[in-house]
Amino acid sequence: xxxxxxxxxxxxxxxxxxxxxxxxxxxxxxxxxxxxxxxxxxxxxxxxxxxxxxxxxxxxxxxxxxxxxxxxxxxxxxxxxxxxxxxxxxxxxxxxxxxxxxxxxxxxxxxxxxxxxxxxxxxxxxxxxxxxxxxxxxxxxxxxxxxxxxxxxxxxxxxxxxxxxxxxxxxxxxxxxxxxxxxxxxxxxxxxxxxxxxxxxxxxxxxxxxxxxxxxxxxxxxxxxxxxxxxxxxxxxxxxxxxxxxxxxxxxxxxxxxxxxxxxxxxxxxxxxxxxxxxxxxxxxxxxxxxxxxx
Amino acid sequence: xxxxxxxxxxxxxxxxxxxxxxxxxxxxxxxxxxxxxxxxxxxxxxxxxxxxxxxxxxxxxxxxxxxxxxxxxxxxxxxxxxxxxxxxxxxxxxxxxxxxxxxxxxxxxxxxxxxxxxxxxxxxxxxxxxxxxxxxxxxxxxxxxxxxxxxxxxxxxxxxxxxxxxxxxxxxxxxxxxxxxxxxxxxxxxxxxxxxxxxxxxxxxxxxxxxxxxxxxxxxxxxxxxxxxxxxxxxxxxxxxxxxxxxxxxxxxxxxxxxxxxxxxxxxxxxxxxxxxxxxxxxxxxxxxxxxxxx
DNA sequence: GCTTCTCGTAAGCTGAGCCGATGCTCGACG
DNA sequence: CGTCGAGCATCGGCTCAGCTTACGAGAAGC
Numbered sequence: 001x002x003x004x005x006x007x008x009x010x011x012x013x014x015x016x017x018x019x020x021x022x023x024x025x026x027x028x029x030x031x032x033x034x035x036x037x038x039x040x041x042x043x044x045x046x047x048x049x050x051x052x053x054x055x056x057x058x059x060x061x062x063x064x065x066x067x068x069x070x071x072x073x074x075x076x077x078x079x080x081x082x083x084x085x086x087x088x089x090x091x092x093x094x095x096x097x098x099x100x101x102x103x104x105x106x107x108x109x110x111x112x113x114x115x116x117x118x119x120x121x122x123x124x125x126x127x128x129x130x131x132x133x134x135x136x137x138x139x140x141x142x143x144x145x146x147x148x149x150x151x152x153x154x155x156x157x158x159x160x161x162x163x164x165x166x167x168x169x170x171x172x173x174x175x176x177x178x179x180x181x182x183x184x185x186x187x188x189x190x191x192x193x194x195x196x197x198x199x200x201x202x203x204x205x206x207x208x209x210x211x212x213x214x215x216x217x218x219x220x221x222x223x224x225x226x227x228x229x230x231x232x233x234x235x236x237x238x239x240x241x242x243x244x245x246x247x248x249x250x251x252x253x254x255x256x257x258x259x260x261x262x263x264x265x266x267x268x269x270x271x272x273x274x275x276x277x278x279x280x281x282x283x284x285x286x287x288x289x290x291x292x293x294x295x
Numbered sequence: 296x297x298x299x300x301x302x303x304x305x306x307x308x309x310x311x312x313x314x315x316x317x318x319x320x321x322x323x324x325x326x327x328x329x330x331x332x333x334x335x336x337x338x339x340x341x342x343x344x345x346x347x348x349x350x351x352x353x354x355x356x357x358x359x360x361x362x363x364x365x366x367x368x369x370x371x372x373x374x375x376x377x378x379x380x381x382x383x384x385x386x387x388x389x390x391x392x393x394x395x396x397x398x399x400x401x402x403x404x405x406x407x408x409x410x411x412x413x414x415x416x417x418x419x420x421x422x423x424x425x426x427x428x429x430x431x432x433x434x435x436x437x438x439x440x441x442x443x444x445x446x447x448x449x450x451x452x453x454x455x456x457x458x459x460x461x462x463x464x465x466x467x468x469x470x471x472x473x474x475x476x477x478x479x480x481x482x483x484x485x486x487x488x489x490x491x492x493x494x495x496x497x498x499x500x501x502x503x504x505x506x507x508x509x510x511x512x513x514x515x516x517x518x519x520x521x522x523x524x525x526x527x528x529x530x531x532x533x534x535x536x537x538x539x540x541x542x543x544x545x546x547x548x549x550x551x552x553x554x555x556x557x558x559x560x561x562x563x564x565x566x567x568x569x570x571x572x573x574x575x576x577x578x579x580x581x582x583x584x585x586x587x588x589x590x
Numbered sequence: 591g592c593t594t595c596t597c598g599t600a601a602g603c604t605g606a607g608c609c610g611a612t613g614c615t616c617g618a619c620g
Numbered sequence: 621c622g623t624c625g626a627g628c629a630t631c632g633g634c635t636c637a638g639c640t641t642a643c644g645a646g647a648a649g650c
Contacts, residue, residue, distance in 0.1 A: 046381050079363035
């Protein structure tokens with residue numbers, strides 16, 4: 001019988017690509033991961049890893065095993081969720097991940113609602129980098145997280161995770177000192193998030209769709225700061241609706257036919273966990289008016 | 296995350312009913328099983344076992360958990376089977392369980408066929424009591440087993456196991472010193488298998504269906520011996536076709552409208568294991584003519 | 591060239607988990 | 621009603637699976 005603990009390591013390896021990263025994610029030493037994968041390989045009787053350069057890659061047999069591992073882990077998650085249903089009162093910690101603007105706009109109201117429904121629940125919110133949300137959920141560091149996707153940045157479905165339908169949909173705005181379209185800002189300096197973030201990619205793609213490559217001047221993640229820079233004449237930027245709540249004088253917002261959608265993500269199989277479904281319900285009630293569920 | 300090792304103990308407990316039996320089946324001490332189940336109960340956070348009299352019974356929550364455990368274990372079995380597909384040559388032991396008459400009539404031909412197809416395979420045949428086949432398969436002591444069922448003895452589907460369609464179907468005969476029907480043997484002494492066996496139950500039910508309770512004289516499991524006793528005038532008996540290959544003089548067989556069906560059983564999820572499906576194919580080719588697959 | 595990053599192996603240690611012994615409770619039986 | 625056996629839980633002690641730390645080998649980058 002294959003050991004699920006070891007299958008989990010293999011699954012993480014498939015996602016993270018390196019043994020060191022798996023060890024980091026699951027709080028082990030790299031050596032421990034390497035040893036356990038060796039044992040798994042032995043009890044599988046088939047080569048699973050092969051060294052290519054200074055990394056390892058998974059053989060086709062290993063990839064097949066990962067597929068099964070996903071299913072097994074989702075099933076175990078579901079069993080845990082069903083177990084939680086039989087407990088009387090919902091209690092214990094619920095670790096929530098979120099991106100900054102939702103943390104300010106949505107989370108407080110949702111937590112208040114949640115506390116009214118389930119006083120025993122102890123929600124713990126952490127601001128997390130959207131890129132690391134998947135790994136944090138799979139590693140068990142988070143139970144549920146708010147994630148977003150842009151029209152122009154297709155969110156590749158991560159195996160092992162599940163998403164709700166969009167909780168709300170925000171329009172995007174072009175922020176400048178005068179009304180205008182993206183195409184008209186070909187020559188303007190741009191303010192956008194640091195490279196590697198979803199927002200950065202989204203802004204670059206939007207400019208490319210308008211036929212030019214943006215000239216980047218400032219790289220700032222916080223939309224309040226971004227709008228202050230716009231007001232100071234430092235450039236133009238694309239901001240989602242939730243980033244516009246503190247709009248400084250002098251900034252003009254032009255609504256664009258682009259949208260950002262926010263969903264809740266959790267480990268596959270955990271969607272039926274009462275704490276998570278309660279939190280999702282609380283989010284629904286806390287969505288500000290005007291940002292309907294969206295498609 | 297729930298531990299699959301412990302879930303397996305809970306599953307066995309659901310089937311076997313007592314911690315001592317689980318320990319026996321999995322080669323542990325009862326104390327180890329008790330300890331592991333306690334840990335499982337703690338990490339589930341919900342009562343799973345309650346003592347009733349001097350045994351334990353499973354709570355509804357535990358039964359739900361068992362259902363999930365079945366699914367997880369089947370999935371793991373399937374993963375192992377798929378892994379075996381990627382190996383080049385089929386090799387290693389294949390532990391086969393069988394009831395006695397099939398062992399004599401079917402198994403030798405099937406093994407010869409199997410050896411021709413896969414020389415690396417090492418089949419190991421064990422005669423096992425049909426009542427214990429399920430436990431032996433689940434405990435991993437057997438990989439595949441031949442089991443049979445009678446018309447009058449419905450085989451309740453055991454969770455965690457899977458059955459093939461019937462490999463062959465034998466007619467049943469009334470063995471006596473003259474032709475006759477069951478109803479005509481109301482007053483005759485009967486020879487049947489020891490109580491607790493399927494054959495015993497089958498004979499009793501057949502007599503009850505004919506309107507009487509059989510007077511039991513001898514309790515013998517081996518059909519060759521049974522027929523010898525019939526020839527010696529010691530009574531009448533019901534025997535399946537495979538039990539009639541060595542028919543002593545003086546015995547008259549009357550064919551009855553009753554049948555015994557033989558199937559292969561294995562752990563759920565293992566049906567796609569190449570060694571098991573090869574063995575089932577070999578069985579099909581080794582079925583004696585005249586005993587078509589049947590329904 | 592050297593540095594850095596990664597994986598694998600060896601050696602040693604710690605704790606999870608096993609066994610055996612003991613005690614308790616419940617049911618069967620005379 | 622007393623005795624006995626079956627079954628489960630708990631305690632103490634031990635063993636080994638599996639972790640960490642330390643080290644070495646090979647590949648990429650400067």
